[in-house]
Amino acid sequence: MDDLPEWQKLMLNALAAGKFEDAVEFKKPYLPKKLYKYREITLATLDNIVENRLWASTPASFNDPYDSGVGIIKNSLHRQDTYWTNWLEEKSIGQYIADEDLKSIFDSSNRLEALERHIRLKYPIAPPIIYDLINMRHQIEKIVLDLNRRCKESINVCSFSAVNDSFLLWAHYANDHKGICVEYDLPNYQPHDMDGRRLFPVIYSSELFDASDFEQSKYLPLIASIYKHSDWSYEQEWRYIDIINPLSPGRYFYLNKCSAIYFGSRTTLDQIDTTFRLTKIAHNVMSYRMINDNTKFGLSAKSTSELGIL
Known part of the structure; x- marks a missing residue:
């Protein structure tokens, strides 16, 4: 702006x-x-x-197709540090990712995508954490799509x-x-x-x-x-x-x-x-x-x- x-x-x-x-x-x-x-x-x-x-x-x-659309909530959700810290501790993510790699993921504009990509590359046979990531990404995408729909339908x-x-x-x-x-x-x-x-x-x-x-x-x-x-x-x-x-x-x-x-x-x-x-x-x-x-x-x-x- x-x-x-x-x-x-x-x-x-x-x-x-x-x-x-x-x-x-x-x-x-x-x-x-x-x-x-x-x-x-x-x-x-x-x-x-x-x-x-x-x-x-x-x-x-x-x-x-982008008219009156939004790229909203995504970035703010990805960048909520408190939420992320709690989630990573809950999932014991440290066992999958070294500290230096975790820092680069935190600096990414799309943390979920970066985290999922990193784990997939390191572990060809997906651990349970991958499915948690996929579910979370789907939930976020659903929120964004629904918000886009409501924005377009309300004007x-x-x-x-x-x-x-x-x-x-x-x-x-x-x-x-x-x-x-x-x-x-x-x-x-x-x-x-x-x-x-x-x-x-x-x-x-x-x-x-x-x-x-x-x-x-x-x-x-x-x-x-x-x-x-x-x-x-x-x-x-x-x-x-x-x-x-x-x-x-x-x-x-x-x-x-x-x-x-x-x-x-x-x-x-x-x-x-x-x-x-x-x-x-x-x-x-x-x-x-x-x-x-x-x-x-x-x-x-x-x-x-x-x-x-x-």
Whole structure:
């Protein structure tokens, strides 16, 4: 967490301490004025725009298997010296391992795995201690898997981006540049605005989220859901996060009316016409088309009226 911006550290520490209101205040100045949602053009997409609603779902359905997952409890369990000392004495582990080897095992990030590996190498015919180790490892893995499941099932998430000109986002989420990017204007964010308060920045890291310092926080699922691998940093993602009743696998919510629609550079004129007419009637939104730059890699938005499309 040392390499994070100071405001993100403060936000995370506030959530860890259960101080949601403080976390909201720390991230409030950094909330983008506009957020964007990349979508394929479907009847469901158009209906949601007309009805001014968005769908938040559990991370279990997302395209990243690590999304909202945790590498938690494992490290803290492995590194509880008092627990380990008592367990080693109970199992008389000294008869199997020399003191210098035991020290290297204690220094390992995964003591159970290191201990099991050492004993297996030294004793091809496994002594009873091996089975104790295997059982313990299985119990820990079960705890971690169950905690991952509960974290993913206890929140609903809707993803946005702070940018509307990402080649990769257009390719991945807007049907290879044949879809749309919906703009939501957030200039009037207020402290009492519940949906605005539920918008959080994604924190990108090369390490799997280890919640050892957060495991007592009631906001653990929320904290886990804003960590993603740094490979995803191009998305510049913000998330609407709703901590829910586990019986609710997803729900509609209402942010602000969309303020503009951007059509992909490969969107057909018929799709543009249909989408524009439906959304124009509903919200009187501005519309643009993304244009490929001819002098460099890049996309720019031009008004459909300027292009003579509508």
